[in-house]
Amino acid sequence: MQLTPMAPKCGVEVSGVKLAQCSDAEMQEIKQAIYEYGVAVFRDQEFTPEDHITFGRRWGGIDVNNYFPLQDDYNEIAVVKKEPDQQTNIGGAWHTDHSYDQIPAMGSVLVARHLPPKGGDTMWAHMGAAYDALSDELKAAVEGLEAFHTADHVYKADGLYAQTDMAKSLRGQDLKTGAIHPVVIRHPHTGRKLLYVNSAFTIHFVGQTRAESMPLLQQLFDAALTGDNQCRLEWKPGTVAIWDNRTTWHNAMNDYHGHYREMHRITLSGEALAA
Ligand code: OGA
Numbered sequence: 312m313q314l315t316p317m318a319p320k321c322g323v324e325v326s327g328v329k330l331a332q333c334s335d336a337e338m339q340e341i342k343q344a345i346y347e348y349g350v351a352v353f354r355d356q357e358f359t360p361e362d363h364i365t366f367g368r369r370w371g372g373i374d375v376n377n378y379f380p381l382q383d384d385y386n387e388i389a390v391v392k393k394e395p396d397q398q399t400n401i402g403g404a405w406h407t408d409h410s411y412d413q414i415p416a417m418g419s420v421l422v423a424r425h426l427p428p429k430g431g432d433t434m435w436a437h438m439g440a441a442y443d444a445l446s447d448e449l450k451a452a453v454e455g456l457e458a459f460h461t462a463d464h465v466y467k468a469d470g471l472y473a474q475t476d477m478a479k480s481l482r483g484q485d486l487k488t489g490a491i492h493p494v495v496i497r498h499p500h501t502g503r504k505l506l507y508v509n510s511a512f513t514i515h516f517v518g519q520t521r522a523e524s525m526p527l528l529q530q531l532f533d534a535a536l537t538g539d540n541q542c543r544l545e546w547k548p549g550t551v552a553i554w555d556n557r558t559t560w561h562n563a564m565n566d567y568h569g570h571y572r573e574m575h576r577i578t579l580s581g582e583a584l585a586a
């Protein structure tokens with residue numbers, strides 16, 4: 312198995328392994344690489360829906376997404392798709408998956424099933440590098456803070472997505488979510504400090520209103536994306552990406568209007584987070 316970094320501080324391309332047939336030792340090495348680099352990319356994989364589900368269960372369990380359409384024959388698989396006549400896409404802004412759950416999903420396994428001729432890349436940003444790059448003042452300001460996360464403003468019947476052309480394909484409009492996490496967490500396996508707020512789902516600091524929270528929150532959202540902590544993936548048929556939702560943010564480029572794109576996602580179960 313060979314590891315080739317995709318960028319100085321985020322992402323790694325892993326070659327010399329077949330995900331569907333990897334050994335326990337390879338699985339361990341893959342997990343460690345994802346915890347550290349944030350996202351790992353595997354090319355030329357033969358990875359059927361059955362392989363996808365088997366891999367997720369083997370990793371440690373699957374969290375089924377409450378909002379996206381599910382694959383007809385395999386309900387553990389969420390379908391992330393955009394039709395040729397659709398304008399908005401799923402995940403088309405910086406975010407991390409499921410931070411609105413009190414035990415948030417560890418990561419996601421995304422498989423390319425149908426790609427546009429050009430475009431539709433995905434970007435990731437490393438939140439360990441983001442934390443390291445914060446000024447001493449910002450590090451002191453976030454010390455000990457907790458924040459409230461929810462997805463209600465995105466997915467509810469009067470939420471952001473309901474007003475777009477994705478509305479008809481989404482589920483779960485009557486769900487209510489909410490979770491409190493430390494603003495800086497320690498990665499459960501590497502121990503690295505990670506900035507754990509994101510502009511999609513983090514609403515306010517605990518003990519402060521939205522208005523009181525916003526100046527510092529916005530500073531953190533901005534700081535999380537400056538510098539060289541990002542990487543970008545150009546998908547090809549057979550590409551699989553696995554990322555750590557604690558270690559990274561991600562963003563799906565929406566630059567392929569008029570073309571169909573379909574990805575399959577399994578969300579991996581995680582653990583409670585601590586400072
Ligand atoms: C996701 C997501 C990115 C993409 O599946 O969680 O944000 O590129 N997708 O489709």
Ligand code: MN
Nearest residue numbers: 402407408561
């Ligand atoms: Mn996502």
